[in-house]
Amino acid sequence: ASASLPFDEIATTRVIARAYFDKFLAATECDVAIVGGGPSGLTAAWKLAEAGLNVALFERKLSLGGGVWGGGMTWNMLVVQEESRHVLDEAGVPLTEAQPGCFVADAVSVASTLASKACLAGAKIFNCMSVEDVxxxxxxxxxRVTGLVINSSPVEIAGLHVDPVTIGCKAVIEATGHDMEVLRTLVRKNDVQLDTATGGVVGEKSMWAGRAETDTVLNTREVFPGMWVAGMAANATHGSYRMGPIFGGMLLSGEKVARELIARLQ
Ligand code: 48F
Incomplete structure (x- = not known):
């Protein structure tokens, strides 16, 4: 007998729409809203959701993973140090010790596994969504920052004049990477002082991995009431260095922001 999998198109539409809006409505008043699904944002989403918090993550692109996929210059491998390997071990990403204390992982394995961990822990993930304001x-x-202003990425890319919608949260994690778009928007539009050396966004310095990796973790913190910075955005905010395809600091930054927000919110 030939297999038959009949289904009704209109029922499919309804099922998808209901499931999507159930997820979306549950995110409209969440505990933590994360901007950016790179390694720091995904690690934070995973850990926060695992602790039982209501977490929403908004990612502009279709795929989660940010700068992970391409490794270094599209050689899709990345390295982490001894101090950060526990995050990938716990996620189940295979690691090889390439030289003492230096572990290499397949970038595809890291990106897909972190995305899966965040999703399975219960984070509500909205890809193809751009955050345009707070x-x-x-x-x-x-x-105080009390929510995010979001729009559909295709609307943004097409430059259509379509108003965004807003969701509320107790805390925002700005994890948009080098450009720290959302924090820049906060500062540009409002007369506000950040908790940084200059009171504003200091900006990223050139490559110095040894400093940058440690600084990423130190710089991960609340910089304005309700607004936390993580990952490369934390270094760019505080004026530290870039680090290339070494990802330990990103993972530890996601872990730290989650730990601090769990202590604050639970
Ligand atoms: O850049 P990204 O991977 O951020 P990260 O977690 O990690 C940085 C590393 O990838 C690498 C590095 C490592 O040592 O230096 O660069 O700090 O991911 C940031 C994500 O945020 C999304 C963007 O598409 C990317 O996937 N993003 C940026 N702006 C917005 C956004 C926005 N306004 N709305 C939604 N998503």
Whole structure:
């Protein structure tokens, strides 16, 4: 007998729409909203969701993983140090010790596994969604980020004049990488002081991996009430260096921001 898998197209539409909007509605008042699905954002989403918090992650592109996929210059391998390997061990990513204390992993394995861990832990992930602004409440020293302003990425790419929608959260993690778009928007549009050396966005320095990896973790923190920076955005915010295809700092940054927000919110 030949296999038959009949299904109704219109039922499919309804099933997808209901499931999507159930997920979306559950994210409209979440605990933590993460901008960017690179290694730091995904690690944070995984750890926060695992702790039982209501987490939403918005990623502009179709695929999660950010700068992981291409390894170094499209050689799709990346390295992590002894101090950070536990994150990939726990996720189940195979690692090889290439030289003492230096572990190499397949970038495809890292990107797909971190995305899977975040999703399976219960983070609500919205790919193809761009964050264009934040929601602020209170003035002067009472001002605080209380949500995100989001739009569909195809709307953004086509340059269509379509208004965004807003979701509320107790904390935002800015994990958009080198450009730290959302934090820059906060500073550009509002008369606000960040908790940085200059009171503003300091900007990224050139390559110095040895400093950058350690700094990424130190720089991961709340820089404005309700707004945390993680990953490369943390270094760029505080004026530290870039580090190329060494990813330990990104993983530890995601782990740190999750740990601190769990302590704050639970
Ligand atoms: O750049 P990205 O991978 O950030 P990360 O977690 O990791 C940095 C490393 O990949 C690498 C490095 C390692 O040593 O230096 O660069 O700090 O991922 C950032 C993600 O944010 C998305 C972007 O598409 C990418 O996947 N993104 C950026 N701006 C927005 C955004 C936005 N406005 N809305 C939604 N997603």
């Amino acid at each position: 929601m602020l409440r209170g003035e002067g020293p009472r001002a």
